Amino acid sequence: xxxxxxxxxxxxxxxxxxxxxxxxxxxxxxxxxxxxxxxxxxxxxxxxxxxxxxxxxxxxxxxxxxxxxxxxxxxxxxxxxxxxxxxxxxxxxxxxxxxxxxxxxxxxxxxxxxxxxxxxxxxxxxxxxxxxxxxxxxxxxxxxxxxxxxxxxxxxxxxxxxxxxxxxxxxxxxxxxxxxxxxxxxxxxxxxxxxxxxxxxxxxxxxxxxxxxxxxxxxxxxxxxxxxxxxxxxxxxxxxxxxxxxxxxxxxxxxxxxxxxxxxxxxxxxxxxxxxxxxxxxxxxxxxxxxxxxxxxxxxxxxxxxxxxxxxxxxxxxxxxxxxxxxxxxxxxxxxxxxxxxxxxxxxxxxxxxxxxxxxxxxxxxxxxxxxxxxxxxxx
Amino acid sequence: xxxxxxxxxxxxxxxxxxxxxxxxxxxxxxxxxxxxxxxxxxxxxxxxxxxxxxxxxxxxxxxxxxxxxxxxxxxxxxxxxxxxxxxxxxxxxxxxxxxxxxxxxxxxxxxxxxxxxxxxxxxxxxxxxxxxxxxxxxxxxxxxxxxxxxxxxxxxxxxxxxxxxxxxxxxxxxxxxxxxxxxxxxxxxxxxxxxxxxxxxxxxxxxxxxxxxxxxxxxxxxxxxxxxxxxxxxxxxxxxxxxxxxxxxxxxxxxxxxxxxxxxxxxxxxxxxxxxxxxxxxxxxxxxxxxxxxxxxxxxxxxxxxxxxxxx
Numbered sequence: 033x034x035x036x037x038x039x040x041x042x043x044x045x046x047x048x049x050x051x052x053x054x055x056x057x058x059x060x061x062x063x064x065x066x067x068x069x070x071x072x073x074x075x076x077x078x079x080x081x082x083x084x085x086x087x088x089x090x091x092x093x094x095x096x097x098x099x100x101x102x103x104x105x106x107x108x109x110x111x112x113x114x115x116x117x118x119x120x121x122x123x124x125x126x127x128x129x130x131x132x133x134x135x136x137x138x139x140x141x142x143x144x145x146x147x148x149x150x151x152x153x154x155x156x157x158x159x160x161x162x163x164x165x166x167x168x169x170x171x172x173x174x175x176x177x178x179x180x181x182x183x184x185x186x187x188x189x190x191x192x193x194x195x196x197x198x199x200x201x202x203x204x205x206x207x208x209x210x211x212x213x214x215x216x217x218x219x220x221x222x223x224x225x226x227x228x229x230x231x232x233x234x235x236x237x238x239x240x241x242x243x244x245x246x247x248x249x250x251x252x253x254x255x256x257x258x259x260x261x262x263x264x265x266x267x268x269x270x271x272x273x274x275x276x277x278x279x280x281x282x283x284x285x286x287x288x289x290x291x292x293x294x295x296x297x298x299x300x301x302x303x304x305x306x307x308x309x310x311x312x313x314x315x316x317x318x319x320x321x322x323x324x325x326x327x328x329x330x331x332x333x334x335x336x337x338x339x340x341x342x343x344x345x346x347x348x349x350x351x352x353x354x355x356x357x358x359x360x361x362x363x364x365x366x367x368x369x370x371x372x373x374x375x376x377x378x379x380x381x382x383x384x385x386x387x388x389x390x391x392x393x394x395x396x397x398x399x400x401x402x403x404x405x406x407x408x409x410x411x412x
Numbered sequence: 413x414x415x416x417x418x419x420x421x422x423x424x425x426x427x428x429x430x431x432x433x434x435x436x437x438x439x440x441x442x443x444x445x446x447x448x449x450x451x452x453x454x455x456x457x458x459x460x461x462x463x464x465x466x467x468x469x470x471x472x473x474x475x476x477x478x479x480x481x482x483x484x485x486x487x488x489x490x491x492x493x494x495x496x497x498x499x500x501x502x503x504x505x506x507x508x509x510x511x512x513x514x515x516x517x518x519x520x521x522x523x524x525x526x527x528x529x530x531x532x533x534x535x536x537x538x539x540x541x542x543x544x545x546x547x548x549x550x551x552x553x554x555x556x557x558x559x560x561x562x563x564x565x566x567x568x569x570x571x572x573x574x575x576x577x578x579x580x581x582x583x584x585x586x587x588x589x590x591x592x593x594x595x596x597x598x599x600x601x602x603x604x605x606x607x608x609x610x611x612x613x614x615x616x617x618x619x620x621x622x623x624x625x626x627x628x629x630x631x632x633x634x635x636x637x638x639x640x641x642x643x644x645x646x647x648x649x650x651x652x653x654x655x656x657x658x659x660x661x662x663x664x665x666x667x668x669x670x671x672x673x674x675x676x677x678x679x680x681x682x683x684x685x686x687x688x689x690x691x692x693x694x695x696x697x698x699x700x701x702x703x704x705x706x707x708x709x710x711x712x713x714x715x716x717x718x719x720x721x722x723x724x
Contacts, residue, residue: 148707155447338534345527354520
């Protein structure tokens, strides 16, 4: 029985993996097609979507894995963008290091915000991050001034890529996609392992998690720093296609919109970060294309970005109880009880099940024997 | 010394606004456990209501035809009182329609308050536009309306705003300690299940709490509008200081939140005035840094430590 279940599970896993590989290959093919065929504007927008997906994935980690609220994700993205530009402009670092500078800066700021706020109830993190979201554009304006800061460097594709010199947007898209894929791969691995399970345990049963030896405070701190780092990396990646930064790029509304979208589309999987990034980038373009932004009065109100985001947030709160619309599509089928990922555990469980079967058979034999013995006694 | 005195006096009006918002936030958090992030926007919206009442039908307003019902322009104090009444109804409505159905899920509730935040911002921008408007102060505000104390000028409207806020806090204390409604509110904030068991209508009390918080926010908006003028983003900065002040009060003590509001305003003015590298535009940042440091050193803020840890 146990062997059968394990075989079934492994064959299902194999099919799933194959589907993933085929899906990824099709996706990469599509991306290549779009990168070489679409206009530079669309390619740049796609680069921004990929970069922002990372920031949304950070919010998914925080909100859906740890049950914490960050209302300053836009500020973390801004911190990453600032660090990325200045590490090249002021320290002469190679342009390819920009995203790494964003990652480090975002992680550090995340940790600084998390250390004091996580010692208190969860609301304090929301409060401090919101404050950071409001304060960040003011800080940036003070530090960088009113004028945009432009990158002192450029992304030139190596000759082996075959990308023409004036098609740098294609090379930038590949760079952003490569960084984002590596980051998502690492974070996904992290979330599937013991750390991801500890995140969920600390979210659902913090006291029980503490009793099992999980350091809940340190784990949450790590989660916030990870989320900040992902947003910082997103900021660094945003600077790859954009090449300039100023204080108007990261207003407080950006953080609130990001939270709204992460809440609305965020399921328990990192892939749910993509729709949020798509809406954030393409909704304003769509509204401008329809000339809705210039309408006033009641009609203008209903057609405004603020109304759309507010409706999305309220609908998420009511219809999904804050879990997000993607969670409605996640399968709720009960998982097989025997599915340990560790080989040693599998063999132990299999041995135990076999032992249980043998014991059952032995009990049957003993019962049969005692039954025949008692019958003999009755006959006597 | 006179400069120090002047800066202290200057911090009074802002301190009153921060204190009022902080009190409103801690009242809602204390009773429902929901961090009302729309508190600032609610206050901003009620300031626009006061503006409509005070201005009367105006060709500069997008919905001027709707103001015919109001008739002639009201005095500023009457307009603020009218806005408080309307805001209290909006606050009660918000609790009943938006928050109560999802109050068992804090993430959804915070999301709903953010939805309200965006909704009010969008509404005000589309109805009144983004430009600055003038409401005026309910207190005398001319150049002669001041007292000269120790070489510093104490403006009548600053004193009026401060005294009004202190009076409101006093009234709130009396309401909580001397009336049945206040007793019920205290019981609900202390033990909701116990309150239900002794027959208190908890939902009604919570609605009352939200209405009261919205009214206090409206008062803050109306009073400070004479200082900072009316525009859609007028409450962003005030909300951050209000939240910070509420934090200093441990998010649950209106009295400490009130004190925190004045402390932050004092700190803001002094940092901007005495520290050369702190521009008046970035005092917000330094105040936030101070808040982070305070939370590092004393996580419970001004609250006694035992009470703060009980909240965890």
